[in-house]
Amino acid sequence: MIEKSRVISLISSAAGLLLAVGSMTVFSACGPKEDGTLMNCHNAQIRVALCGIGLSVLFAIAAFVKNKAIELICDTAATVYQRIRALYRITCRVGYSPDH
16 A cells, blocks of 8 residues: 555646646746846746746655655755745835845
8 A cells, every 4th residue: 555655745746737837828927028038927837837847856866765854854844945935925025135
């Protein structure tokens, strides 16, 4: 029988892939301007896709590794990665700038 932690890691990995694919297709931020240049929202879209891929890889590694220590490291890294991303999103929304 498959372990509960492995199933949770695989579901989290699939959610990361859905985030990456969804941000580039269904939930794309914006298209190019009339002159062909890209807006800042396009860069944000790329960052969200990369975050989804990163989370997917970390959780997939945690699901398939047999060594408990490495599995714990991958799960912890993915969780910390999610928290840092959430804090970054909050500070960008508020308009925080370290220069002020």
